[in-house]
Amino acid sequence: MVKQCCIPGCDKSSSTAHLYKVPAKRFCSGAKYEWAESLEKVIQSVRRDTHLDELYRRDDLKICENHFKPSDFLKGRFQANLKIGAIPTLNMPEKRFPGVKRRKASPSTSNKLECTDTVYHQNLQDLENSAARYLPKSWQFQMKDDHVMLYSGSDIVIPPKITMKIHTSLKIHLAYYGWFLNTSAAIESIHVKNTTLSDIIRTVTDFSVCKGIVSESDSNFETVGIIKHYAMSYDCSAEMHTVPSPPTPHLIAQRSKRCKLFLRLGDKCRPCRHAEWRLRALNN
Structure with missing residues (x-):
């Protein structure tokens, strides 16, 4: 399928030029997250439409090589790669929305984690207040001395399907049916301080879960x-009233x-x- 450059007025496509994927903030951390945020600002300053929101939602936004300087590329084995921090400056249209700081997608039309400069949670008490107002009915919340626990899953399975442990440092540990994972690239993409509780839960539940190893024999x-x-x-x-x-x-x-x-x-x-x-x- 032919992909199109996202910059308005650019007629380049995957059949006529090399396109680079615009990194999604929810999949980034550290310097790469800041780069993804800067790219989003640039693109949002020249274009705002429902199709762009859909591309963000599908994580399928592309930009062609004609908008970058030669110094923005790193030589790869088969093709040049964009440097982290490279910003499109060539062949760009005039800014139409110079005041745009963040893309505000509707929660009903996007499953993308929305992380902004707004501070939603400074401590565990803020998380408890958010849970009191916004926690889905399928989730449970428990406040501890140095962390909070959120659970999702059926009462007939122990432990719950998803367990989220958030410490006083606002660092997340996740568990799937009791399998606790201290950290991963997926978990590190969640910024509790700058993300609403609803978006945190939506992002966690949207993660894929490793299906593990298929083997009929357990030898070796x-x-x-x-x-x-x-x-x-x-x-x-x-019957429900009997002892299980x-x-x-x-x-x-x-x-x-x-x-x-x-x-x-x-x-x-x-x-x-x-x-x-x-x-x-x-x-x-």
Whole structure:
């Protein structure tokens, strides 16, 4: 499918020029996040329309090479790559919206994390206040001394499907059916201080979850570093007023011990992919 440069008045497409993907802020951190934010400001200063919002939502925004200086590129093995911090300055139209600071997409039409300079949470008390007003009914909130816990999932499965632990430093730890992950690129893309609780929850639930390793035999699991991820489930066939039967183990997935769990893109993390390759080599 032919892609088009997002700059107004530019007729370049993927068939006539090399297009570079505009990085999405929700997938970036540090210097790359600041770069994505600067690019967004430049693009929003020359263009504002519903199609642009849709491209942002799909993370499918492209800009062609004709808008960058030669010094903005790094030589790659097969093609030049944009340097982090490169800003389009060539062949640009006149600014139509010079005062634009942020794109304000409607929550009903976009699942993109909206992170601005506005401070929503300075401490755990602010998070508790947000939870009292905006927490979805499917989520539960608990306030602790040095952190808060948010849960999502059915009562018939222990532990909950998604557990979010936010510390006094406003750093997030996430768990999927009890599998806790201290950090990952996906988690680090969430800025609790500058993001509404609704957007934090929406972003977390929109993450892909690594499907783990597919193998009918568990031989060589210990050698490769694979463990089975279980949760406990209850039998729901009985009437609600009766005492539930004892919980039984429910296999969620087979994972590498270094599984990244939450993914921005794809359905399997690199550690699990590598472990699966090693397992196939050993079993063959």
